[in-house]
Amino acid sequence: MYAYDKYDQAMVDARVEEFRDQAQRRLDGKLSEDQFKPLRLMNGLYLQLHAYMLRVAVPYGTLNSRQMHALADIADKYDRGYGHFTTRQNIQYNWIKLEDAGDILADLAAVEMHAIQTSGNCIRNISSDHFAGAAQDELVDPRPYAELLRQWSSFHPEFMYLPRKFKIAVIASDTDRAAMRLHDIGIQIVKNDAGELGASFYVGGGMGRTPMIAPNIREFVPLDQLITYSEACLRVYNRYGRRDNKYKARIKILVHELGAEEYTRQVEEEFAHLLGQGIEPPIAELGRIKTFFTDPEFADGAKTVDRSDPDFALWVDRNTHRHKHDSYVSAVISLKPVGGIPGDATAEQMHLMAQLARDYSFDELRVMHTQNIVLPHVRIEDLHALWTALDEAGLGTPNLDRIGDIIACPGLDYCSLANARSIPLAQKISQRFTANGKEDTLGELKLKISGCINACGHHHAGHIGILGVDKKGVENYQLLLGGSEAEDTSLAKITGPGFSEDGIVDAVETAADVYLSQREDGERFLDTYRRIGMAPFKEALYG
Amino acid sequence: MVDILRFRDDEAVDHAAVTVDSFVEQTNANAVRIEPSDDARDLIPHLAQIHLVEVNFPVFGDGRGYSAARILREAGYTGEIRAVGDVLVDQIGNMKRCGFDAFEPDAPLDPADVKAALNRWPEVYQESADSRTPIWNLRHE
Amino acid sequence: MIILTGNDLKTGAVVWWDGSDWVLHIENAIDVGGNAEAVMAREESARRVNVPYAVEATLTDGVARPNHIKDRIRALGPTVRPDLTLKPADPEIGNWVI
Ligand code: SF4
Numbered sequence: 013m014y015a016y017d018k019y020d021q022a023m024v025d026a027r028v029e030e031f032r033d034q035a036q037r038r039l040d041g042k043l044s045e046d047q048f049k050p051l052r053l054m055n056g057l058y059l060q061l062h063a064y065m066l067r068v069a070v071p072y073g074t075l076n077s078r079q080m081h082a083l084a085d086i087a088d089k090y091d092r093g094y095g096h097f098t099t100r101q102n103i104q105y106n107w108i109k110l111e112d113a114g115d116i117l118a119d120l121a122a123v124e125m126h127a128i129q130t131s132g133n134c135i136r137n138i139s140s141d142h143f144a145g146a147a148q149d150e151l152v153d154p155r156p157y158a159e160l161l162r163q164w165s166s167f168h169p170e171f172m173y174l175p176r177k178f179k180i181a182v183i184a185s186d187t188d189r190a191a192m193r194l195h196d197i198g199i200q201i202v203k204n205d206a207g208e209l210g211a212s213f214y215v216g217g218g219m220g221r222t223p224m225i226a227p228n229i230r231e232f233v234p235l236d237q238l239i240t241y242s243e244a245c246l247r248v249y250n251r252y253g254r255r256d257n258k259y260k261a262r263i264k265i266l267v268h269e270l271g272a273e274e275y276t277r278q279v280e281e282e283f284a285h286l287l288g289q290g291i292e293p294p295i296a297e298l299g300r301i302k303t304f305f306t307d308p309e310f311a312d313g314a315k316t317v318d319r320s321d322p323d324f325a326l327w328v329d330r331n332t333h334r335h336k337h338d339s340y341v342s343a344v345i346s347l348k349p350v351g352g353i354p355g356d357a358t359a360e361q362m363h364l365m366a367q368l369a370r371d372y373s374f375d376e377l378r379v380m381h382t383q384n385i386v387l388p389h390v391r392i393e394d395l396h397a398l399w400t401a402l403d404e405a406g407l408g409t410p411n412l413d414r415i416g417d418i419i420a421c422p423g424l425d426y427c428s429l430a431n432a433r434s435i436p437l438a439q440k441i442s443q444r445f446t447a448n449g450k451e452d453t454l455g456e457l458k459l460k461i462s463g464c465i466n467a468c469g470h471h472h473a474g475h476i477g478i479l480g481v482d483k484k485g486v487e488n489y490q491l492l493l494g495g496s497e498a499e500d501t502s503l504a505k506i507t508g509p510g511f512s513e514d515g516i517v518d519a520v521e522t523a524a525d526v527y528l529s530q531r532e533d534g535e536r537f538l539d540t541y542r543r544i545g546m547a548p549f550k551e552a553l554y555g
Numbered sequence: 556m557v558d559i560l561r562f563r564d565d566e567a568v569d570h571a572a573v574t575v576d577s578f579v580e581q582t583n584a585n586a587v588r589i590e591p592s593d594d595a596r597d598l599i600p601h602l603a604q605i606h607l608v609e610v611n612f613p614v615f616g617d618g619r620g621y622s623a624a625r626i627l628r629e630a631g632y633t634g635e636i637r638a639v640g641d642v643l644v645d646q647i648g649n650m651k652r653c654g655f656d657a658f659e660p661d662a663p664l665d666p667a668d669v670k671a672a673l674n675r676w677p678e679v680y681q682e683s684a685d686s687r688t689p690i691w692n693l694r695h696e
Numbered sequence: 697m698i699i700l701t702g703n704d705l706k707t708g709a710v711v712w713w714d715g716s717d718w719v720l721h722i723e724n725a726i727d728v729g730g731n732a733e734a735v736m737a738r739e740e741s742a743r744r745v746n747v748p749y750a751v752e753a754t755l756t757d758g759v760a761r762p763n764h765i766k767d768r769i770r771a772l773g774p775t776v777r778p779d780l781t782l783k784p785a786d787p788e789i790g791n792w793v794i
C-alpha cells in the first residue's frame with residue numbers, strides 16, 4: 013500500500029502545526045467561532061450533539077495494522093474506547109476535546125494518517141472499491157488513481173471554498189461496490205478500443221435532499237489528462253455552482269439545471285484551456301504510485317475449506333468474497349452484531365483486527381462503505397483460524413449483505429442535524445429478523461437508515477430505506493423501497509405516510525413478507541420489487 | 556484606513572477601481588473591481604491596460620474569487636490582483652497561490668500571523684498561479 | 697421556561713446555564729425568562745461558552761425537561777450507550793428522554 017515520502021510527511025506535519033495554531037487562536041479569542049468553524053471542519057472536527065467529533069480520513073478505505081493500532085490507541089487515549097466507521101470509509105470519534113485535537117493529529121501523522129478535508133466545502137476523502145487489488149473482476153487496482161487524486165485535492169488552493177462539499181469515488185470494475193454514480197464525481201477506470209487505460213467520468217450524482225444518479229459526461233479521459241480534466245470539472249462548479257441556497261449548492265443541482273450536455277460543454281471548454289497550462293503531473297508519478305500497489309507474494313494452497321463445522325461454513329459462504337488468486341479470498345469482518353451499533357468498534361476489537369490483518373492478510377485492512385472491515389487477502393487455509401478468532405471477539409456475525417447488515421448513520425443519538433434516531437431501529441430490526449429466522453430466507457437485502465434528509469445512511473440507495481423525520485417533536489420514520497447503489501443504481505421511493513419507531517420495524521417485516529410470498533426463483537428483494545412494483549407493498553402496508 | 560499588504564515593488568494604483576460593467580464602457584480606467592458573480596474572462600481582451608484588479612470577498616466562504624485570480628494569471632495578466640473585503644489570515648496563503656499579490660482586509664491582520672501563514676507550507680502538491688514547483692515534479696526531476 | 701445550553705469551548709462538553717456558570721447537569725439549569733439573548737451574548741464573547749442557544753423546557757418533578765427530544769438527548773447522552781450517559785446507573789432514565 014502507499015507509503016509517504018518526505019514530501020507527504022512534511023505536508024501532514026505542517027498541517028498539524030497549522031491546526032495547533034488555529035485552535036490556539038480560537039482559544040485566545042483571535043478567531044470567532046464563525047471564522048474557526050470552516051477551519052476546524054477542514055480538519056474533520058465537528059461540534060456535535062454531545063461534544064467535538066473528529067473524523068479521520070482512511071484514504072480509499074485502505075489501512076495497515078500499524079494504522080489500525082493507532083486508531084485504537086486514539087480511541088483509548090482521547091476518546092471513550094471506541095470509534096465509528098462511516099459510510100465514506102472513514103472513522104470518527106465522538107468525544108473529542110478541542111485541546112487534544114492537535115495531539116491527536118500529531119499521533120495520526122506519526123502513522124501517515126490525517127483528518128485533512130474530512131469535512132468542509134472542499135474535496136473530501138477519495139473513496140474506492142473495498143476489494144480493490146483483490147477482486148477477481150477488476151480491470152486494474154483503482155487505488156493508484158485515487159491516491160493521485162488525493163494528492164491533487166489536498167490543500168488545493170482554488171477549491172477550498174466550493175459552494176458545497178465534494179465527494180469523489182474511483183472504481184475499476186463493472187461491478188460497483190463504491191456507489192460510484194452517487195458521488196459528485198464518480199470515476200471508472202476503463203480500457204478503450206486501443207487497449208489503453210483511461211477514466212470514464214460521471215458527474216453530478218449524490219444523495220441528500222435531492223438524490224440524483226450521475227450522468228456520464230465523458231467516456232474516456234486519457235490517464236495523462238486525468239488531473240487536468242478533474243480540475244476543469246471543479247473549476248466550472250466553483251464558478252457556477254449555486255451559492256444562494258445551501259440545499260441547491262451541490263454539483264448535482266448545477267448539472268441538473270444546466271443539463272448534462274451544457275455542463276459538459278463548459279467543462280470541455282475549460283479543459284481545452286487548462287491543457288495549455290501545464291498543470292498535469294508527470295505520468296511517471298502515476299507509475300511511482302503504482303509501485304506501492306503491486307500484489308503481495310501470493311502462494312498456492314488449499315482452494316476449499318473443511319465444511320464440517322456448519323457455523324464456520326455459513327460464515328465462509330456469507331462473508332468471503334472471490335479473490336483474483338484462487339487460493340485466497342477477501343474476508344469481511346461484520347461490525348453489525350445482532351442488536352449492536354452498526355459500524356462501532358471498540359479499541360480492543362480494532363487491536364484484534366489489526367493483529368489478524370498482520371497474521372492473515374499481508375498487513376492490510378479495508379473499511380467498507382457499508383461500515384464493515386475487510387481483510388483483503390486471506391489464504392483459504394487460514395480461514396478457520398481467522399474465523400475462530402473473530403467469533404470469540406464478537407466479530408464473526410455471518411450477515412454480509414443480509415438484512416442485519418444495516419447501514420445506519422449516527423442519527424439523533426450523536427448528530428446535531430438529526431431528526432430522529434437511527435441506531436435503535438437498526439438494533440431492533442436486526443434482533444427481530446434474527447429471532448423470527450427470516451434473515452436466512454430473505455437472502456440479499458440491503459437496508460439503510462438515515463436520521464435526516466442529509467442521507468449519510470444512504471437510505472435512497474437501500475433495497476429498503478428508512479428516513480427519520482421530525483413530526484412535531486416526535487420521531488417518525490418514512491419507508492422507502494427499491495434503491496440500489498450497485499452498478500444497477502436506482503433511487504428508492506417512499507411508500508407513503510411515515511411510521512412510529514415500533515411501527516417502522518413492523519413495516520419492514522411486512523415489506524419483507526410481501527417479497528417472500530411473491531418472489532420467483534432466484535429473485536432478490538430488489539428484483540421482486542422491480543418486477544411487481546410498489547402497489548402490492550403499499551397494499552400490505554396501508555391496506 | 557485599513558492596511559494594505561502588498562507583495563509587489565511597483566507603485567500602487569491610487570485611484571478607485573470601477574465595476575466590470577463600467578470598465579467595459581469607460582475605456583480609460585486602469586483599475587477594476589470584480590464581484591463574486593462577475594466573469595473574470597470579460598476582462599481578458601483589456602488586460603494590457605489594467606494595472607489593478609480588486610477581487611471582492613463579501614464573505615470569506617465564497618470561493619469564486621480564487622478562480623477569478625487564477626484565470627487572470629493564466630491569461631498572462633501581470634498587474635496587481637488585490638483581495639479585498641472579508642479577507643482573513645487563514646485564507647491568504649491559498650490566495651497567494653492563486654495569483655493574488657495584495658490584500659486589503661476589512662479587519663487588519665496580525666503581522667506575525669501573516670508571516671506564519673505564508674511560511675506554513677514547505678511544499679505544494681499542485682501547479683497553480685505561483686511559481687512553486689509541485690511535489691510531483693520535484694519527485695521526478 | 698427558557699433555559700440555556702451550549703458547549704464548553706475547550707472540552708466540547710454539553711453545558712447548561714445555572715445563573716452564574718455553565719455546568720454539566722441540567723438539574724441546575726435556571727429559567728432565564730427574557731434574558732436569554734443578553735446572557736448568551738455576554739457569555740459567548742467572554743468565551744465562557746461556545747455556540748449557546750435557548751431551549752424551551754417544562755419544569756417536571758423540579759427539573760427542567762426540554763420540550764424537544766434532541767435537547768433531552770443532549771442533556772443525558774446517547775440513548776444507545778447508557779453506560780456513557782451522565783446517569784449510567786439509573787435504569788429509568790430512558791423514560792425521561794423518550
Ligand atoms: S443523515 Fe442526518 S442524522 Fe444521519 S449522520 Fe447525516 S446529518 Fe446526521
